[in-house]
Amino acid sequence: MGNGLTVKGEVNGAGDLQILGRFEGQIGLTGTVLVGEGAEVDANIFASAIVIGGSVRGNLSATGRVEILPTGILTGPLKS
Numbered sequence: 001m002g003n004g005l006t007v008k009g010e011v012n013g014a015g016d017l018q019i020l021g022r023f024e025g026q027i028g029l030t031g032t033v034l035v036g037e038g039a040e041v042d043a044n045i046f047a048s049a050i051v052i053g054g055s056v057r058g059n060l061s062a063t064g065r066v067e068i069l070p071t072g073i074l075t076g077p078l079k080s
Helices: none
Strands: 006-013 017-019 022-029 032-035 040-047 049-052 055-057 060-062 066-068 073-075
Touching (some): 017 022, 022 032, 032 040, 040 049, 049 060
Parallel strands (some): 006 022, 017 032, 022 040, 032 049, 040 060, 049 066
16 A cells, blocks of 8 residues: 555455555454554554554554564554
8 A cells, every 4th residue: 555545444355465655444464564654554453463664543463473663653452
C-alpha cells in the first residue's frame, strides 16, 4: 500500500503486507505486516510478525515477533 494512499476496510489472507500510507480497519494475515516510517494505521492487527516504523493505534497480536523501530509509535495492547 503506497505512500499517499488512504485505505479503509479489512485485509485477510496469506502473505505479507507493507503499509506506507494510511490504513483504517482490520488486518489478519499469516505473514508479516510492516508499517513503514511515516505511515499511520488505526487497526487491529493479527499476523505472524509485525514491524512498526510508523504510528499504529489498535490491538496487536502476533504468533511470532513484534518489532518497534526507533521511529515507531504503538498505542494499544500487544500480545505476542
